[in-house]
Amino acid sequence: MKNYKNVSRRDVTKQIGIAAGISLLGPGITRAAIQTPGQTAGPFYPIDEQADKDMDLTLIEGHSETAEGETILVRGSVFDTRGQPLDDVLVDIWQANHFGRYSHPKDNSAAPLDPNFQGWGLTKTNAEGRYGLKTIKPGAYRIPAADGFGQRCRHIHFKVSRPGFEDLTTQMYFAGDPLIDQDLVMAKTPPELRHLLIAHSTTDEVTRLSLYRFDLVLVAADA
Numbered sequence: 214m215k216n217y218k219n220v221s222r223r224d225v226t227k228q229i230g231i232a233a234g235i236s237l238l239g240p241g242i243t244r245a246a247i248q249t250p251g252q253t254a255g256p257f258y259p260i261d262e263q264a265d266k267d268m269d270l271t272l273i274e275g276h277s278e279t280a281e282g283e284t285i286l287v288r289g290s291v292f293d294t295r296g297q298p299l300d301d302v303l304v305d306i307w308q309a310n311h312f313g314r315y316s317h318p319k320d321n322s323a324a325p326l327d328p329n330f331q332g333w334g335l336t337k338t339n340a341e342g343r344y345g346l347k348t349i350k351p352g353a354y355r356i357p358a359a360d361g362f363g364q365r366c367r368h369i370h371f372k373v374s375r376p377g378f379e380d381l382t383t384q385m386y387f388a389g390d391p392l393i394d395q396d397l398v399m400a401k402t403p404p405e406l407r408h409l410l411i412a413h414s415t416t417d418e419v420t421r422l423s424l425y426r427f428d429l430v431l432v433a434a435d436a
Contacts, residue, residue: 246296249429250406252384252398254370257315259307259333268346270308270331280330282311282349286417287385289427290342291373298342299431305372306346307333313352322354350423353392366392366399371429378431385427388413 265274272279291302309315309332314324316332330349338344351369355362367387374380386393388411393399399407412425 246292246294247406247409247430248294248432249381249383249409250402251382252402252410254372254382255398256319257307257309257317258370258372259317261316261318263331263333265331266333266335267331268306268334268336268344270334270346270348273329273331276329278329280311280349281327282330282352284347284422285350285414286345286347286420286422286424287369287412287427288343288345288424289429291338291344291375291429291431292342293378294430294432298338299375299378300338300340300342302338302342302344302373302375302431304336304338304344305374306335306348306369308348308369309351309354311349311352313354324352324354347422350387353390356397363397364392364395366390366396368398371427373429373431375431377434379434381429381431383429384410385425386411387425 267274270280271284291299291304293299307315310324310327310330312324312327314320314322314326316326316330334346334348336344336346348369351367353364353367355364357363367390368384370382370384372380372382384398386396386399393407393411399410402410412427414423414425416422417424
C-alpha cells in the first residue's frame with residue numbers, strides 16, 4: 214500500500230505539454246507525478262466476451278441505433294511518477310448504462326438494459342501516452358449498505374496496465390455530481406487525493422460534446 218500522506222493539490226499541478234492529437238485522442242495538457250489512487254473493480258467487471266470492444270461505446274458494430282443518454286468524450290494521458298508519458302498502456306474501461314445498470318449477469322437491478330450500449334472498451338495509449346473514448350454519462354444506482362441502501366454516484370471504471378509498472382484499477386467521477394460526497398467507494402480514498410479522481414468538463418471544439426479530462430499516473434513495479 215502506498216503512503217499518500219501530505220500530498221497536496223500543488224504537488225499534482227506540474228504542467229506537461231502534449232502534442233495536438235486527432236479523433237478520440239484530441240489535444241491535451243496535463244499534470245503528473247502523484248500516483249493515481251486505486252479503487253475497487255466492483256462486482257461487475259465484464260465476463261461475457263463481446264466482438265466490439267472499441268472506444269466508441271455509444272454504437273455497437275452492426276447496430277443502427279445508438280445508446281440512450283448523454284453522449285460525452287473522455288480523454289487523458291497516462292504518466293509515470295516522473296511525469297513522463299507512457300505509450301502502449303492497456304486501458305480497460307467499463308461502466309453502467311444511462312439507467313445505472315451494467316450488462317452483467319450479477320446485476321439484478323430493476324433498471325433496464327440498453328441493447329445499443331457497448332459498456333466495455335479496450336485501447337492502448339499512443340506514442341504520447343494519450344487515450345480517448347466516446348461514451349454516455351453513466352447513471353447513478355443504489356447499492357446495499359450497513360444501514361439499508363447507499364447510492365453510487367456516476368462513475369467509469371478503469372483498469373490500466375503496462376509491463377514494468379504496477380497495475381492500477383480505479384474509477385473516474387464527474388465534477389459537480391452531488392452524490393460524490395456521500396459515495397461509499399469514494400469515502401475510502403483519502404480526502405486530499407479525491408480531486409485526482411474527479412474529471413472536469415469543457416466543450417469539445419469539433420463535436421460540441423462535453424469533454425472530460427482524466428489523467429492517470431502509474432508507479433514502477435520496483436519503486
